[in-house]
Amino acid sequence: QVQLQQWGAGLLKPSETLSLTCAVYGGSLNNYYWSWVRQAPGKGLEWIGDVNHGGGTNYNPSLKSRVTISVDTSKSQFSLKLSSVTAADTAVYYCARGGCSTTRCYKNHELWGQGILVTVSS
């Protein structure tokens, strides 16, 4: 059974870089889309971006200038970096995997990590 386990620093100061990693256990990174989604306290879901196994990325335009998502297939991991954080970046950050049919894969979120609360405070 495939599981996603994520880790990273939970407390940052303004202007620092958020760095999170998501490890994939029990499955391959091949073919799927791997995403990051965040949720500010009491708010809805916000898609941050995604990466495929070949390293191709798509980002939320509102975050694009500060976001880098990368994949390390040798470690079965993918990562999120968000630079110049402010209090507005305080949120629970989730990693997620897309779903696949027999013929293609999709950018929905079939499998989720446990989530990490990242707080930005001076």
Added chain:
Amino acid sequence: EIVLTQSPGTLSLSPGERASLSCRASQSISSTYIAWYQQKPGQAPRLLIYGASSRATGIPDRFSGSGSGTDFTLTISRLEPEDFAVYYCQQYGSSEVTFGGGTKVEIK
């Protein structure tokens, strides 16, 4: 950017009742690329429906999705106590994925 508008914001119903949740898109979307998620407090979202009408693995058949074009609906035929939660729609047909703002289904 495709904007998804969910209504109502809150739905107050009793167990056993039928729930209908709406998701309206700012432009036409292929039904292939519409999903619905359930989220309970303190938990990660759970995929319920993909491709507008296909249930994800393990999802009870009281959950159904329908719609096309710009209007999509999630229906819960008979609410069980564990169904009271927040529900989000999502479109993933463009390079930029977007979520709706959510509908909270609460106990009346």
